[in-house]
Structure formats: C-alpha cells, structure tokens
Amino acid sequence: MKKILLALVCLAVWHAHAQTVPSPEQFLGYKPGTRFTPEYKVLNYFKAVAQARPDMVKTASYGETYEGRELMLAYVASPANLPNLEAIRTNNLRMAGVLKDQPATDNKTIIVWLSYNVHGNEPSSSEAAMQTLYALAGNDSQQTKQWLQNTVVIMDPCVNPDGHDRYVNWYNSVVGAQFNADPQAREHDEPWPGGRSNHYNFDLNRDWAWQTQLETQQRVKKYNEWLPQVHVDYHEQGYNQPYYFAPAAEPFHEVITPWQREFQVMIGKNNAKYFDNNGWLYFTKERFDLFYPSYGDTYPLYSGAIGMTFEQGGIRAGLGVKKEDDDTLTLVKRVAHHYTTGLSTIETAAANAPRLLQEYRQFFTNSGNAKDAPYKTYVLTSNDINQLKSVARLLDLNGISYGALNTKTFSGYNYFTGKEEAYKGDAYTLAVSALQPRSTLLRVLFEPKSTLSDSITYDITAWSLPYAYNIKSYAVKEKLDMGSFTSTAVTPVTSGYGVLIPYTSVASAQVMSYLINKKVKLRFAQKDFTYKGKDYASGTLIVLNGGNDDDWNKLVNEACAKYNLQPVAVESGFMDKGADFGSPDIHFIPAPKVLMLTGEQVSSLGAGEVWSFFEQTLHYPITLANTERLQRLDLSNYTVIILPDGNYRSLGDKAIEDKLKNFVRDGGKLIAIEDAVNSLADNNWGIKEKEEDEKDGKKDTSAYQALKKYGSRQRDEMPEEIPGAIYKVNLDNTHPLAFGYSDTYYTLKQSSHMYQFLKDGWNVGVIKKDSHVAGFVGSKLKQRLKDGLTFGVQDMGRGTIVYLVDNPLFRHFWEGGKLLFTNAVFLAGE
Ligand SMILES: [Zn+2]
Structure with a gap:
C-alpha cells in the first residue's frame, strides 16, 4: 500500500511537473510559424523550458555576437543522464582519444548536435527548434523519452543571431496586417546586405575550420569539447525547391568513411518515411556536396561525426509566398518540415547508438594511426x-x-x-x-x-x-x-636616433597601423639596405627620432611587444650599403584616409572582408558609404577609395566616372578588387580584358560542336568553370605592392576574367604559363588562364590605381594575401 501510494505521489508530482512546461504557443502567444520570433525570445523559450524541467534541460550561454546578442546551447537528456553530462562529455573525448587522462568506459550514450539558423535569413529552423525542444522535454511522449535514454541532444537554437534579427526585424517592419503571398511584394525583396551573414557579412557556414569570426570561434570551441556523433546544420534554399536531406551529393571527400556514407542513407530513408506519409516532396544526392572543409556538414564529418545539411525551401518566402506550382508556402509548413527531420534524426541515431559508438571509436583509431x-x-x-x-x-x-x-x-x-x-x-x-x-x-x-x-x-x-x-x-x-614549438621573446630597444621594424607578415602591418594611429611618423625603404653588416629587405619600416614626439620610442616598443616583432635600434642614418635615411628612396608613409563603397552594387561578402580586416585586424578607421550616393559624396575627405568585389553600374555614368578619375588625378588612390576590376575594364580606365581569340588560342570550328546533349548541359558548362583553384603568381617584389614577399605568391583564382599586362603600369603579380597548382579548373578555361595580370598598379595624374584581380582577403583564411592588401592601402603609390 505504502509503495502504491508513493508511486501515486510520484506520478502526481511528475504530472504537475510536466504540466508546467509551456508549449511554444503558450509561451509566445502565437502558433510557431505564424510570426517570426526574435532571437532573444527563442532563447527565452529554451530557458523557460529549462526552468520547468531542470531534470531534463540545461541551457548555457557560450558567448556573444559582434552586436552583443547572446549565444546559447541547450542540453537535453533523460533525468538519469542530465546530472552526468560532464562525465558523458569527458568519456566521449576519451573514446575519441582527445582526452588521455584515463581509458574510456563502456559508454552507451551518443551525442546528437543540432545547429539552427546559421544563415540568418533562413530562419524557419529557429522556430522549429522550439517545437523540437517541446517534443523532447515538454510533453509526455514515451517515444522521445525512449530516445533520450541513450542520447544527449545538444541544440544551438540560433547560430547567427545578428543575421537572424537583421532579417526578422526587417521583415516584421515591412509585412502588412496579413502577409502578401505575391512574390513581387516588397516583403520578399530583402535589402542589402541581407540577413544571411553575420555582422561583418561573413558566411558562417564557410568559417568552421578557419574560425575567423567571433561566433564561430566560440561555437567551435564548444563543439570540439564535445565532438558529437551526429551533427545537423539547418538551412533554407530558394523557396521553389522542395526539402533536401542526406545522403549528400558527390563529390564526397575521400576521407569520408563508408560508414559515414551509409549512415547518411539511413537518416535519409527515415526522413523520407515521414515525408512520404505527409506527401511532402524532397530530394537527396544532389547539389549539396561534401568537399570544402569549412561547412557545418564537412567539418563535423572530418571530426568523426555524421555531418549533414538539411535544406528547406524558404529564402525570401516571408510568412507565405506563392510558388511556381501555385501552392502557397507558409512559414508554418517550413517549420513542420524542419521539426520532422529533427526528430527523425534523433530517432535514427538513438536506434543505432551501439553502431554509431563503435564506428566513432574506429574513426578516431584510424585517424590517430594516420591509416x-x-x-x-x-x-x-x-x-x-x-x-x-x-x-x-x-x-x-x-x-x-x-x-x-x-x-x-x-x-x-x-x-x-x-x-x-x-x-x-x-x-x-x-x-x-x-x-x-x-x-x-x-x-x-x-x-x-x-x-x-x-x-x-x-x-x-x-x-x-x-x-x-x-x-x-x-x-x-x-x-x-x-x-615543443616556442615563440621568440621580444626585447624592447632604446635609441636616440631611430628604430627599424621588419616587414614580413601581418604582424608588421598591425604594428604599422598601430603606430600611424598613434601619430608616429613612419617611413619605408624602397630598396634593400645594409646597416652594421646586417641586411634589411625593402619594405623595412623606419621610425626616426627627428620629427616625432618624445614618446615615439615607447610606442614602438609597445606595438612591437603587442604583435611580437623584434625592433632594431639604429644610431645613424648612414648605411653600409643602400640608401641613407635622407635618400629619396626612403619614403614617408602618410596616414591613409580610407573610404570603401558598399550597397547594392557591391558584394556584401567582399565588402565585409575589407571592413572586418580594417576593424578587427588592423584596428584602423574606415568609412563605409553607399555607391548610390557617390555623386553627392565629398571625396576630398579621403586619400584612398576601395571598390570591393562588385558590379558597379554607377561607373557607366559619365559624371561618376569623371568624379572618380579626378579624385585619382588629384593624388588619390583607387583600389579595385575582383569584379570591380572588371567594372573598370568596361569603362576605359586603362586595364583591358584579354580578347576572346587571344584567350582561346585555336578555336574548334567543327560544325558538330553545336550538337551537344541536353541531358549533360550542366556538365557541358564545366570546361569554362573555376569554382576556386590555386595558381602560382610571379611577383615583382621590388614594387611596394609586393614588399614583404618573395618572388612568388599563391592566389585563389575564382574568376575566369583574364586581363592583359598593363602597358602603362606595373605588372606586379602575373600568371605565366603552367601556373595551375591545385583545384578544379575547366579544361577550356585552363588553356586560357595564363599570361595575364593578377596584381597591378597604374599611375593616373598624381594618383594611383591598384588592381587586385584575385581577392587577397578571401574569407580571411587566405592569410598570405593580407600583407599584400595592406601594401595596396599603405605603401603602393607612396
Ligand atoms: Zn543556408
């Protein structure tokens, strides 16, 4: 009797307990999918559930975004597992061999990690995350309770809060009392730069391995502390597309194991079961491949997990939009699909936990043996x-x-x-x-x-x-x-005359920027020189006592300590070899006043890379202004104008062209990157694309050439494609644009545009014959990509134009290009 009573009491407590968990609708005051939820409210819902079910859900902040929004993870587990999260985590790392303090125990628990909304304007998954959490912890579903017996689910409800809120706040501000399904309505036309990226316009789903962004750095740190067995990255694609889930498309990287392939198929088949039951369309094995290592599916795959991307149709769909097939796609439907694949994935993973664990161990054993x-x-x-x-x-x-x-x-x-x-x-x-x-x-x-x-x-x-x-x-x-790898220590120097600072890496750029910000006057050497028997390369920075304020020496030591550069004291301007410091070959570096164009004509990613480089790497001021306002801007405030990758229609306007050309003629510097170079080539700035005939060499004139197969049209385009391959560039490192470099540079070529060598300018970086190093280039294009300009400098009046045909700041992981970009801003033309 006592036992029965106790059981009844327990049951009553359990029910009282469970009933306090609010559903998303109860918490938000609307049904998920009928409105867009700001990020803080999504997190608040998770926290409310954690408060109502502290035995099953724990939330923990893992940092902040650039705009100060909270980043948070939720851990969902059975009441038996939740108190043991730390033991489960450490044991998991022991299985992977990452933690070596003691052998792993015979663990039966797997970890499934669900990442929502990495692209901010693909927000349906954050709404689905709330429903998924409710299904796991909120109601008394025996099925989900069963799964959680051997599965810990880690949920990141919003990977990109700044992008999410940029989209959601904008959408909420333009939608009417009812949504308008007309695809032409303004609510389906998101303004530049869009909510896909983070604050600095970086694509966080290209940043996993490089971790150049704050959100990625903080998240991947957590991810690597867990190394889950399964990871899903939630996305949306164009709204006319049906749902996409695993298995992924070829190419798969060759390190992906047969088991990782097999399990993708198992997940896909289980998802398909639910989609078929509901009559929802989907596709698999197409479009989304597994190769580039910095995605939310490949990075986990190369880290021992089953990594997957799930894509709902929905970008620009708002709360509802009419599709090509005349159906209206609502946010409610999008949420339902993501919710379904979330639970289906957990179900498949839980059902296969023993095999997942066994293969996980095997993966890391093979990895550790470099099999x-x-x-x-x-x-x-x-x-x-x-x-x-x-x-x-x-x-x-x-x-x-x-x-x-x-x-x-x-x-x-x-x-x-x-x-x-x-x-x-x-x-x-x-x-x-x-x-x-x-x-x-x-x-x-x-x-x-x-x-x-x-x-x-x-x-x-x-x-x-x-x-x-x-x-x-x-x-x-x-x-x-x-x-062990150890860094060298920097010793401060004192001199009554001056100091030399080596110019060899981004650290040099940072020291230069630091000192110019502090109003220290800097010079650089145009040519190599020798002082007291030691050789110094061109580009070496020179700080002299003469003309500087009293604290210059202290500031130099401060900057060099901060960025780990060893300065060298000099006591005289007389050199053993090369130019003395009073020579015209020693150039003063004026503080550049930098303007960058932004807006609809500009690639948001390209602009973001430049913006972030100035703010987060150089810590140097930059003004951003929209290209559309160019005609009204007072350019006399600037000495450098940067045109990031873009398609500058405005340059076709004679008044704009004259304004920019006058800016250069009067002594300004224009830096054009990637397709901005093409916009200049189209508008008579002096750089020219190579002619078609010149490109092709001998043309295939056979009439049969026209008989191409419809079914292979996508593949037929490949001979002209270059998705991003590495080329060797020959550098003229006697030019300031290439200071700090040897005579070679490796560039990431993503464009099929080839430019002629400058006749009236400096061809500082060129591609010659046989310069392809790695990566795919279409067969026809490969023949054409030779003997052309990559980096060039041209004088115009008293000013300078710098052409950067390839992007030296690509995703900020192309570390080798950063000094070259710095040279373009600070040294070239001075
Ligand atoms: Zn996406």
Whole structure:
C-alpha cells in the first residue's frame, strides 16, 4: 500500500511537473510559424523550458555576437543522464582519444548536435527548434523519452543571431496586417546586405575550420569539447525547391568513411518515411556536396561525426509566398518540415547508438594511426616566427597539436616546387604529426592536392594551408622527431636616433597601423639596405627620432611587444650599403584616409572582408558609404577609395566616372578588387580584358560542336568553370605592392576574367604559363588562364590605381594575401 501510494505521489508530482512546461504557443502567444520570433525570445523559450524541467534541460550561454546578442546551447537528456553530462562529455573525448587522462568506459550514450539558423535569413529552423525542444522535454511522449535514454541532444537554437534579427526585424517592419503571398511584394525583396551573414557579412557556414569570426570561434570551441556523433546544420534554399536531406551529393571527400556514407542513407530513408506519409516532396544526392572543409556538414564529418545539411525551401518566402506550382508556402509548413527531420534524426541515431559508438571509436583509431594517410608529418618553415604562429593559432583552434623539429635533415614533398626535396634550413620550423586524433581534419587541411570524385561542386576546390598562408612547407612520409614549438621573446630597444621594424607578415602591418594611429611618423625603404653588416629587405619600416614626439620610442616598443616583432635600434642614418635615411628612396608613409563603397552594387561578402580586416585586424578607421550616393559624396575627405568585389553600374555614368578619375588625378588612390576590376575594364580606365581569340588560342570550328546533349548541359558548362583553384603568381617584389614577399605568391583564382599586362603600369603579380597548382579548373578555361595580370598598379595624374584581380582577403583564411592588401592601402603609390 505504502509503495502504491508513493508511486501515486510520484506520478502526481511528475504530472504537475510536466504540466508546467509551456508549449511554444503558450509561451509566445502565437502558433510557431505564424510570426517570426526574435532571437532573444527563442532563447527565452529554451530557458523557460529549462526552468520547468531542470531534470531534463540545461541551457548555457557560450558567448556573444559582434552586436552583443547572446549565444546559447541547450542540453537535453533523460533525468538519469542530465546530472552526468560532464562525465558523458569527458568519456566521449576519451573514446575519441582527445582526452588521455584515463581509458574510456563502456559508454552507451551518443551525442546528437543540432545547429539552427546559421544563415540568418533562413530562419524557419529557429522556430522549429522550439517545437523540437517541446517534443523532447515538454510533453509526455514515451517515444522521445525512449530516445533520450541513450542520447544527449545538444541544440544551438540560433547560430547567427545578428543575421537572424537583421532579417526578422526587417521583415516584421515591412509585412502588412496579413502577409502578401505575391512574390513581387516588397516583403520578399530583402535589402542589402541581407540577413544571411553575420555582422561583418561573413558566411558562417564557410568559417568552421578557419574560425575567423567571433561566433564561430566560440561555437567551435564548444563543439570540439564535445565532438558529437551526429551533427545537423539547418538551412533554407530558394523557396521553389522542395526539402533536401542526406545522403549528400558527390563529390564526397575521400576521407569520408563508408560508414559515414551509409549512415547518411539511413537518416535519409527515415526522413523520407515521414515525408512520404505527409506527401511532402524532397530530394537527396544532389547539389549539396561534401568537399570544402569549412561547412557545418564537412567539418563535423572530418571530426568523426555524421555531418549533414538539411535544406528547406524558404529564402525570401516571408510568412507565405506563392510558388511556381501555385501552392502557397507558409512559414508554418517550413517549420513542420524542419521539426520532422529533427526528430527523425534523433530517432535514427538513438536506434543505432551501439553502431554509431563503435564506428566513432574506429574513426578516431584510424585517424590517430594516420591509416591510409599519405603523409606522417607536415613541416612548415620560415625565417619569420610570426608566419608560423599564425598557423599555430589555427591548429590550436582546431584541436590539432604541433611542435618544432628536432632534426634539420629530412626529405619531403615541397609544396612550392612540387618535388620531393631535401629540406634546406630556415630559422624556424613548425611540425605537425599525422599520428593524432584530429589527423583526418589535419590531412584535409594540408593535403597538397585534394582528389575530386566529381567536378561539379558548390564551393572552392583547393585550400591547402601552405598555399593559403604562403609558407614554405613539406609533406613528409616519415614520422619526424619534434620538441615543443616556442615563440621568440621580444626585447624592447632604446635609441636616440631611430628604430627599424621588419616587414614580413601581418604582424608588421598591425604594428604599422598601430603606430600611424598613434601619430608616429613612419617611413619605408624602397630598396634593400645594409646597416652594421646586417641586411634589411625593402619594405623595412623606419621610425626616426627627428620629427616625432618624445614618446615615439615607447610606442614602438609597445606595438612591437603587442604583435611580437623584434625592433632594431639604429644610431645613424648612414648605411653600409643602400640608401641613407635622407635618400629619396626612403619614403614617408602618410596616414591613409580610407573610404570603401558598399550597397547594392557591391558584394556584401567582399565588402565585409575589407571592413572586418580594417576593424578587427588592423584596428584602423574606415568609412563605409553607399555607391548610390557617390555623386553627392565629398571625396576630398579621403586619400584612398576601395571598390570591393562588385558590379558597379554607377561607373557607366559619365559624371561618376569623371568624379572618380579626378579624385585619382588629384593624388588619390583607387583600389579595385575582383569584379570591380572588371567594372573598370568596361569603362576605359586603362586595364583591358584579354580578347576572346587571344584567350582561346585555336578555336574548334567543327560544325558538330553545336550538337551537344541536353541531358549533360550542366556538365557541358564545366570546361569554362573555376569554382576556386590555386595558381602560382610571379611577383615583382621590388614594387611596394609586393614588399614583404618573395618572388612568388599563391592566389585563389575564382574568376575566369583574364586581363592583359598593363602597358602603362606595373605588372606586379602575373600568371605565366603552367601556373595551375591545385583545384578544379575547366579544361577550356585552363588553356586560357595564363599570361595575364593578377596584381597591378597604374599611375593616373598624381594618383594611383591598384588592381587586385584575385581577392587577397578571401574569407580571411587566405592569410598570405593580407600583407599584400595592406601594401595596396599603405605603401603602393607612396
Ligand atoms: Zn543556408
């Protein structure tokens, strides 16, 4: 009797308890999908559920966005598992071999991680997240309780809060009392830059491995503390598209295991069951491939999980829009689809937990043994410790350990020559062993050339870090002996005359920017010189006592300590060799006053890369103004105007053209990047595209050429495609645009535009013949991409135009280009 009573009491408590969990509708005051919910309210709902079910749900903030919005994770588990989250987490890391304090126990619990709304204007998944949480913790579904017995679900309700709210606040401000399903209504026409990206217009679904953005840095840190078995990244695509879920499309990267492929199919089939029951359309195996390592599906895959992208049709759909097939797609339907795949994924994962765990262990065992990996050690070498430190930082962010070589004798594949060679010593080495748990990711990031199983892909096809960082590197087949990697310490210097600062990496750019901000007068050397028997390269920064305020020496030491650069004291302006400091070859660096064009004609991503580089890397002021207002802007306030990637229709306007040309003639500098160069080429600025005939060489004139197959039309376009491949650029490093570089640079080529060498200007970076290094280039285009300009400088009147045909700041992971961009702003033309 007592027992029965106790059971009854427990049941009553349980019910009282469960009833206090609000449904999303009760909490929000509207049915999910009938309005867009701001991010803070989505999080508040999660917190309310955690408060009502503290035995099943725990929320924890993991940081803030650039605009100060909260980033939060929710952990959902059975009442038995929730108190043991930390033990489950550490045991999981032990299974992966990442945590080595003790052997893993025979764990039966898997971790499923659901990431919602990485693209802010694809917001239906954040609404679905609330319903998913309610299904797991809110009602008394025996089914979900069953799943949670062996599954911990980690939910990130909104990966990109700034983008989410940019879209949602805008939409709510333009929608009427009822939504308008007419696709032409303004509520389906989101203004620039759109809510897809984060504050700095970065695509967070391209940033997982590089972690250049605050949101990614904080999230991936958490992700790597858990290393789940399953990860889903929620998206939306064009609203006429049906739902997309796993299995993904080719190409798959070759490191993806048969089990990772197999489980994608299992997930897909289970999703399909529910979609078929409801008559909802979907597609699989098309469009979304698994190759580029910085996505929300590939990064988890290369980190031992089953990583997947799920895509609902819905971008620009608002609360409802009429589709091509005359159906109205509502947010309510979009939410229902994402909700369904969320639960279906947890169901499949829970049902296959033992196999998931076994394969997970196997993945990390193979990864740790570098099974099938062609190389056992990667070695980067440089005379500049800061170059190596930038790579070390990236490895730290990705949980990859590294050291410095104990030996100076080894042979390996030299990335820069493409040959097996014996190492010739530089001052510093950074060595990474492939015998470590995160070796699969390491291999993908470092492999000289990635094997493509199919040429049709969604993103760039080459990213190998030695090229992206422009650092001499070797891939070595043997395990090499290494000790710890340590940075050099910087010693402050004092001088009554002046100081030299080396100019070799982004750290130099940061020191220069720091000092110019503090009104310290800087000069740079046009040519190499020798002082007291030591050689200094062109570009070396010179700070002199004469003309500077009293605190200049202190500020130099401050800047050099902050960015880890060793300054050198000089006591005289008389050089052993080369120009003395009073020579016309020593140039003063005026503080640039920088304007960048933004708005509808400009690529938001391209503009964001420049904006963020100034604010987050150089910490240097920049003014952003919309291209549409160019005619009314007073340009006399600026000395540098940057045109990021874009299609500048305004340049076709004679008045605008004259205004910009006068700005340059009067001594201004115009920097054009990527397609902005094309806009200049179209409007008689002096740079010219190569003629079609010149490009093609000999044309195929056969009449049969016209007989192409309809069914292979997508593939027929491939000969002209370049999704992003690495090319070798020959640099004229006697020009200030290439100071700090050797005579080669590796560029990421994404455009098929080829420009003629400048007849009246400096061809500082050119592509010659056979310059392709890695990545896919269509067969026809490959023949054409040669003997053309990549980086050029042209004088006009008293001013300068800088052409950057390829983007040196691409996604900010192209570290090797950052100094070149800095040169364009600060040194070129001075
Ligand atoms: Zn997306």
